[in-house]
Amino acid sequence: MMEVCGSSNVTLREFGCEQSLLSRPDGSASFVQGDTSVMAGVYGPAEVKVSKEIYDRATLEVLIQPKVGLPSVRERSQEQCVRETCEAALQLSLHPRSSLTLILQLLHDDGSLLSCYLNAACMALMDAGLPMNCLFCGVTCAINKEGEIITDPTAAQEKESRALMTFAIDSTERRVMMSSTKGSFSVHEMQRCIAVSQKASEKIFQFYRDSVRRRYSKTL
Amino acid sequence: MPTDNKRVRGPEVSQNPSLFRCKPAEAVPLHGPRADGRQRDQVDVRPVFVRCGLVSQAKGSAYIEAGNTKLMCCVYGPKETERKDETDMKCGRLTTDMRFAPFSCLERGSWIQGSQDKDFSLMLQESLQPALCLHKYPRSQVEVNVVVLENSGSVLAHAITCASLALADAGIEMYDLVLGCSIRQDGDSYVVDPSYMEENNSSSVSSENQGGLTVAFLPSLNQISGLQSDGAMTEETLTAGVRTCTEGCYKLYPVIQQALAKAVRKGAPPPSES
Amino acid sequence: MAAGFKTAEPLEYHRSFLKENCRPDGRELFDFRTTTLNIGSISTADGSALVKMGNTTIICGIKAELANPTVEAPDKGYIVPNVDLPPLCSSRFRPGPPGEQAQAASQFIADVIESSEVIKTEDLCIERGKLCWVLYCDMMCLDYDGNILDACIIALLAALKNTQLPEITINQETCTPEVNLEKRHGLHIHKHPVGASFCVFDHSILIVDPTAEEEVLSTAQLTVVTDEEDRLCSVHKPGGTSLSGEKLQECISRATVRQREIQKLIDKVILSVKTMH
């Protein structure tokens, strides 16, 4: 058994978010975690291509754009993770036979990228005003060589770590919506990381709430 | 910079270890008995193993193994034509797709289909089409997909046989089965159903009568639906070659018939009392 | 009658089985389908395996080639895994470049190889900075009936264990490699990762080893990969409805049992081939 993780590592870096920053998309947001930064845009509900049409719900497409070069297999796998998470959160059956497109543009990668994609995606979906069952947020945990948990690791910390886990936590029951891991780890370590992520999600959801409250403070 | 960004990428270049082998590869004997013990200049085809209806998702499927050549064929359809603009109101369409698994040849192949695959697909389509009653399937298409798992020669010939079996298994109406057989002519002698080594190994003794020939044959109608030859052969050799190939097809015929009968018997409702 | 019900209301059809704690094909919720393994059937490959889990069939062929190591990692070789879902295996796949599912599967397998360290890429180095092996691990689905990830991992592992690399020496005078194709040796397999996939029905019911139909109707999918030391190599849940830590724990327990089962199977099959000579 590992000792209780050192508290100094269990922090979330500076968070920042700006919504509606792009004029063309129906919803947009940029999300910053430390130096990691992602911009997200949502189009839809709009007309769908016949080949992608689903008769009882909307078709959601997620596109991840890397900074240099074309998207590769890695981006495709991340797209799948983000898409299936969003699909579970969105009430897609309200918009049958229509298309939703979520584009995520990487601006800078300094660790915890997948969680930043998820957070940016959630903020953009909110900005687009799409009906959702719940919100979700992404938390990345790294386990370093000493067995300590580091939340929201930087790229350097990720490199040093022995295992890396990213979870998407839902806002209603704080359960795991998505999980993506790297490296090998014990069951205990995973359960601890889940528990830490659930705690961290409280902070992120509070941040969501604060930023949305601030945004609508004049209209309310 | 054309890179394949839809697959996990390896190094830009890599080489087959056999390029650096210390001992030269054993040469294929040009006279006398063949490497696998079969007879030269005789209609000595490899024993084949065939089976129908292996793939649960497909309408019809077949697997064929001849020597080390292994290939599989699945048939989907008849279904609505995908390309609406090509819908034919009177006649169905046959589409074929033939590909080699990357590990199927001695040299690792690429996932991206090369011109050879496309060539084979086309040959396959042209050989099968005459045997199908496509007029019975207006506005629809029948898809034939072939995957070569291991290439040990005569791939096209066996693909034709396998595909026609799969079509029959799928219950697509046909005038007859299509059987394929190929020979390799090397000067005066020839080998039937050549292996990969025999296909790619030609002696430079005589430049005349060098070539390969693949025939697609409808056995009960006694008609040829497809013929492909490369190399240079005299008219007489070619005619003789075609004759040899049809003979080879006749040898396959009972095995194919029997595999089909077995699949039909299995698929038919049991003659039970209930 | 039943056929009509199944076609018209597939979800209700499955629910009526799940209510009784069983599945339309007669399995219980935590039962895997029969898993059959056959190794070494492709002679053109350096290692091969064919895996069938129920109807799902995956063939994995490994080809080894020589290449230069990268400047960044001069003492490492390459492992290049790719999963192909050709139109042959199911009518849901179209010809052309691999779709999202195939790409995500390829990336998943690559991640499992890296995380589990089934093979250390250092082992593939022949001469530092000069020459190394590239293992092209190509997995092809021949019959798609769900749960390809588990089948791919088994096929990959068995094929790697079946792989025999030719002996290679560097000629000191000419500085060129010399390959002896007759003399071959196996790879050093460090870990035995095995996956177990689950589906979530109606946000709560967990079933293992889903068929293609169950996958479509489910609300979430989850794959747990464990090795022989009960360490987790991957907990991959791409999304879908949420699961609590307790539910995940259930899946992990099932996955560890499955790991033992499959490792035993692979070992026994490999052994059966070895004892033949």
Place this chain on the structure above:
Amino acid sequence: MKDTPLSNCERDFLLKAIEEKKRLDGRQTYDYRKIKITFGTDYGCCFVDLGKTRVMAQVSSELVAPKENRPNEGIMFFNTELSPLASPAFEQGRQSELSVKLNRQLERCLRNSKCIDTESLCVVSGEKVWQIRVDVHMLNNDGNLMDAATIAAITALCHFRRPDVSIQGEEVTVYSVEERDPIPLSIYHMPISVSFSFFQQGTYLLVDPSEREERVMDGLLMIAMNKHREICYIQSSGGIMLLKEQVMRCSKIASVKVSEITELITQALLNDKNARKAGGRGGFAESMPQERITALKMDETPVETTDVTERANDIVKKTEAPPQTVPSPVVPAPGVGQVGLGLQNTWGIEEDDDDEEEGMGEEDSGEEAGGKVAKMEVDQHKKEQQRGDVVEISDSEEEEVVILHPETPVPKNQKGSSSHQKGAATSKKKQKK
């Protein structure tokens, strides 16, 4: 997704407004929209906001072999990415006409004007040179993407630092940022493009058209110029006839605009340099507008972890330990094995030949035919027996399928297999399924 079409009313309205020398955003004819230049955390990353149009450029470098005809020159590579983020009409991964056009223009403007000293990018002549790659991502299209893209690309190139290299003999060492300070590119001049749109066959002219204006314009004239008033590139598109005076007037306007923009870029680069020197953090968190109601920042926050370990332990303990013993797999033949009794597969279950089933099913604990999948069989089709005589084939399959030594099937690529196969003239068949 399709772009929303422009209605005739809108079109007429826009043209009428232009005739009345009015623009929708309140600008005058020759006004440029507000330009904002920000930089990313790493070198060579630049954002340009031109009104609502937003573009990002990222420069990266890589050591590659030079082109054969220019062994002493580095390579400049431009890639324009029309991200679907910028407009619903843009599609990912497809080279649209617009993206090819933009890329061409960018290349002509920045590569062909020889503003970058490519010879200084050579490391080993004929062997290794730097390839400088410029990726320009369009993030929001509100017109005049080209001007924004050139500003972003040239600023990013000015901002970029490549890693230092040293050559000792044949060994080329690339130093990381920590080891040696990276080196900026040598840039001779900064070409900046200025776009002019023409309406009503060239009667009206507007500088820096917005997206709406672009949709109703008849033609476009693009002039790229540096601050020394040297024209680097000029292109007119859309098929309008321009008078010589019009072009001259445009070039005059361009020279004014270019000196303004150059000044702005220099200032922005200087600011960034000072900020970096002072050790202040650059990057996105800093560039986020604080005063906007849509933006919010949260400082670094600790996460409560008091009962985390307990909770994890609880969950692990609660689930019952998995059984240590697992069923033994069945190995009916060398190279083949099977485990589990579940759903059967269609591969080979039709084997009704009873003699095939040795060693299968017995070991399976009690359950009925679950494991009875005959996955392996040795079929031998003796074609010799049927040679030439098709008509007389009997219906009975037992006669046709002759099974030889079913107890010793051989996996195919085993070395020993050849010895097994010697016996029969025709080789033994084993289904690999």
